[in-house]
Amino acid sequence: MSQGLDEVAPERRSAQEDPGAASAVVEAHVLGEVRPERRRRRVSMADVARLAGVSSQTVSRVANGHPGVVDETRRLVLGAMAELGYRPNSAARALKSGEFRTIGVILFTLSTTGNVRTLEAIASSAAAEGYAITLIPVAVPTQDGVRGAFTRLGELAVDAVILLMEVHLLDAASVSLPPGVQVVVADSDAGDQYSVVDTDQADGTRQAVAHLLDLGHRTVHHLAGPEESFAAERRTAAWRRTLEEAGCPVLPVERGDWSAESGYRAGLRLAADPACTAVFAANDELALGLLRALHESGRRVPEDVSVVGFDDISEAGSFLPPLTTVHQDFAEVGRRCVEGVLRQFRNDEHERGTHLVPTHLVVRRSTGPAPR
Amino acid sequence: MSQGLDEVAPERRSAQEDPGAASAVVEAHVLGEVRPERRRRRVSMADVARLAGVSSQTVSRVANGHPGVVDETRRLVLGAMAELGYRPNSAARALKSGEFRTIGVILFTLSTTGNVRTLEAIASSAAAEGYAITLIPVAVPTQDGVRGAFTRLGELAVDAVILLMEVHLLDAASVSLPPGVQVVVADSDAGDQYSVVDTDQADGTRQAVAHLLDLGHRTVHHLAGPEESFAAERRTAAWRRTLEEAGCPVLPVERGDWSAESGYRAGLRLAADPACTAVFAANDELALGLLRALHESGRRVPEDVSVVGFDDISEAGSFLPPLTTVHQDFAEVGRRCVEGVLRQFRNDEHERGTHLVPTHLVVRRSTGPAPR
DNA sequence: CTCGTGGATGTTTACGTAAACATGGACTAC
DNA sequence: GTAGTCCATGTTTACGTAAACATCCACGAG
Structure with missing residues (x-):
């Protein structure tokens, strides 16, 4: 139930029929003869629909749990899905819906405890909401790293962004936030510009x-x-x-x-x-x-x-x-970041202001009365 | 160069004239009349093409740096892009190309140093290759968390997956890897099934x-x-x-x-x-x-x-x-994971075997001769 | 002067999904 | 019995991009 190659699509076609396969060039170079199709075609709703003998819209309805599908049809479709190993294509879904169900997290480093713990909380909160997390490290070492992050952001594969760094460092990294993407910032003083979550x-x-x-x-x-x-x-x-x-x-x-x-x-x-x-x-x-x-x-x-x-x-x-x-x-900070960024996204409104998560002193044994 | 809201397009038009303009929603809301469109329409190649007076294919060529576009046209298009704030839509691109330029990283926790440091290296290596990282935490606490991860994986928004956990735990988490996605595993003994990278x-x-x-x-x-x-x-x-x-x-x-x-x-x-x-x-x-x-x-x-x-x-x-x-x-482990998974993806072939990264003893002061 | 060539650009199409709209049959109300 | 209603399902369309193909024009060779 969990492997890669063994499962080759049955209707695999020859290169002749599909000369457009990506990077076929490289393989042709190596093999020098027939070019195997680069990437097998995925199973689409149309395939499922064909096998089940229904329209693809009905498949869509079943896939999304919409009502108005009679039980027998539903079973038929589900059976066909299982048989073909159908998986929805999130790119198509994102294109159609305009939502990626993904939150971007921009950070410099994972070497500080705070970032890591916050990220962990962000990841689980987001998962609970059905959102994925895309990590956008803005590495300082090479400018290439920065360019990579910039590119991803530019392509806007995220619905919203959480900044795990100080806003003013964005300039240094020459990263610009795409317009229209909601932002929550942790660890910064940009409350007048953005919605900021931080510990007190x-x-x-x-x-x-x-x-x-x-x-x-x-x-x-x-x-x-x-x-x-x-x-x-x-x-x-x-x-x-x-x-x-x-x-x-x-x-x-x-x-x-x-x-x-x-x-x-x-x-x-x-x-x-x-x-x-x-x-x-x-x-x-x-x-x-x-x-x-x-x-x-x-x-x-x-x-x-x-x-x-x-x-x-x-x-x-x-x-x-x-x-x-x-x-x-930090867990609370992460939770609030996700909550805030999703609220902004859903209401499509930009919030400002700083939200502080309380901190408290844990007294152990490294402190004692002043020596006299 | 780096903020969200303040950056208002100079040729900002009224909501009436162009209901799709950025943040028109908020304005409409303020005006209290027209029910605001839920999500403003993004600027597409077609918009750029219209403004530049060329075809959208030419815009595509410019956007992807293809040759065969005369300098003056190119300048025209770039100008229109800048004016409209055009950003390529990665969903459409992914749909077209079949590639997401994203690597999924599945892990249980970020509380171990090894995972964090490996993840950090993975993130920067991937960014250098122009790939983004999607975090897929399979939290144990709630089953919901697992379901979320499952869903994302099912939708296959990644080209390849790096497993930062032991393979046998996958079953326990009832996560199944989508077929056709290449995998590299760290921290496991599944060398007979997968390509495994680990420290020695x-x-x-x-x-x-x-x-x-x-x-x-x-x-x-x-x-x-x-x-x-x-x-x-x-x-x-x-x-x-x-x-x-x-x-x-x-x-x-x-x-x-x-x-x-x-x-x-x-x-x-x-x-x-x-x-x-x-x-x-x-x-x-x-x-x-x-x-x-x-x-x-x-x-x-x-x-x-x-x-x-x-x-x-x-x-x-x-x-x-x-x-x-x-x-x-760990940095080397991360690098090799990315390298391995991208190699598999690009060649569309599944590799097996274990690659060990050397370890070495760092002698400090907690060891000394046995007491006699 | 005509044809061929090749470069620049435009047009068509398909990717997979899901909203919007269309169809057709069964059932109800009068 | 007929018109109206509702429900299950089918058909059309658009999302944004980029490959494939088509067109048009300038220029050079004969």
């Missing part, structure tokens, strides 16, 4: 910093993400504002690129500062590197230094020590 | 176990993955064979579900065994949990116990201590 990073940050201050720390250092990242900047801004509101000194940030390795390097600098007793890391990987740096510098966590991360990746509870971190509900 | 897990395991034996350990314990997983079973089998060939005792395995948490629980049992001085964990997450269990049990790594993982996830180098592990080149 500012509040998560506030909770994290407040938690550390409550534990008696004089202030909180910040191990930030890369400057280009909007999420990183937002967390940094919220960290700064929380400290200012509490009247605590705001010290210069250390910066990493989200990776554990960069967190380690920046962590070594933080570890060398004896006044540093609490650090808010912009994500869990950075926190992991920081933990290692602190460990190797002989500073105990949480006795000497408290650490809070961001994301609550699945491994966070197994760090040494288990990491206190801000939990983001 | 047996050799990676052998390297890991041999490394530990070389360090003087009497034998190597195994923290295995779930029984249902083929990858887990393969690693376990290779571990057993390597020990047997070296004449070392083969002890019962501890088992986890790939998660760090389960690694921690199993690790507590291993840590309680004073004879246990070397553990081969089936993946890095399990190893992470194991490290934590050992730490909390007061057993030092690597002085008392050596640990080796599998995968070389990006965080592995930042564990405490940095983890010795088997590196898998």
Whole structure:
């Protein structure tokens, strides 16, 4: 029930009869003689109709579960479908209906937990709605990659698009969204232009910093993400504002690129500062590197230094020590993205505004009272 | 150059004159009179042809870069395209050509590093070839999810399929591959049925176990993955064979579900065994949990116990201590999957056999000489 | 000067589906 | 008994594209 070639269409024709088969040229070159038909013709409604002795419209009705087909006819058609192995042709369907039943997801990378988890939720929500997901990676390395994505978008094989990246990066990638396609954006600040779904990073940050201050720390250092990242900047801004509101000194940030390795390097600098007793890391990987740096510098966590991360990746509870971190509900973000984009598509109206998914602090063992 | 709404065509006409104009629907709605057309008509080649004063075939020729169009005509057509914002309709193109320029990727989950990294490589390789990726998640939770995937597959909106799961699970998910679609499988043993690409897990395991034996350990314990997983079973089998060939005792395995948490629980049992001085964990997450269990049990790594993982996830180098592990080149797996599936598609021939991508041991600091 | 040649462009057609409309037969109401 | 109604099914058409085929014109060779 699940193989490829063995099933050769019975009415396979010779090349003579069908000289137009795609890339027959290549094969002719190799074989030098008869050109096998490149792609066997698919079974269409007409074939089913012929076998069942009905019109193709009746087949269409059966295929789409429309009423008004008498039981016996229906059985006849279903039998013919099964016998021929009929599958509806989604290209024809899309052409007719103008809908692809597909959502495009544009992203730069799958190396961040957030993107992956959001994508996973998007994929299952979309599947539940009968929509497929087309991945549109806008790789930075080669311009070719970008061109590929551009092309697909241009051809508009999607009904709607979810952007898993910051809107302003679109320009950099020279990708333009096709007009008339609805968009929902995650991880951005484009609420005035688009419908944006995001986790409440500012509040998560506030909770994290407040938690550390409550534990008696004089202030909180910040191990930030890369400057280009909007999420990183937002967390940094919220960290700064929380400290200012509490009247605590705001010290210069250390910066990493989200990776554990960069967190380690920046962590070594933080570890060398004896006044540093609490650090808010912009994500869990950075926190992991920081933990290692602190460990190797002989500073105990949480006795000497408290650490809070961001994301609550699945491994966070197994760090040494288990990491206190801000939990983001990526699954909910994904769900809302799909919901939003489909609502826009169905109503054919463009929405704006930002929808925030709450975040909450998960307290584990990497935070403790300030040393005296 | 990169947004949706603001980009309003300069020659914007009223809804009356051209009910098909972009976003006319919204306007009509605002005007509160004519019932808005559900979905605006797209700009087609015919529209471009009319404006340019040529035939639609000429537009087609220009769009596809065919020769035999004089420069002035070409400019005329390109100008009309730009003015109308023409985008080719991929549904029509697919219907005509019989190709979707899309590869389907079927997978259960995005929560394993291997799947994600492989998918990422697949996506960029495919994009470089001008192919899009359609994600087909076969979620276990609801049967609806499975049905959705089934439907999409049935409609065959893909030219080829890459299976990122074990073939035998397909049956369980009651997904059947449509006939005539070429398949490449990763992470399975179905080389007799399909073209399979995988990392050389047996050799990676052998390297890991041999490394530990070389360090003087009497034998190597195994923290295995779930029984249902083929990858887990393969690693376990290779571990057993390597020990047997070296004449070392083969002890019962501890088992986890790939998660760090389960690694921690199993690790507590291993840590309680004073004879246990070397553990081969089936993946890095399990190893992470194991490290934590050992730490909390007061057993030092690597002085008392050596640990080796599998995968070389990006965080592995930042564990405490940095983890010795088997590196898998998922990017190469992804590339070869795309290459293989496109080759099959283009030649219209079904390939079989297993292609292994080499693995290698990355020695960090979680392994050391056996305690005496 | 005429015919042939070849290049540029136009016309026809088919891809598979499904909406819209047409047909024809059975049954009901008067 | 006849007209009207409704239901099952058939026929026509359009969706947008591109291959195949047709046409037309300019130019060169004889």
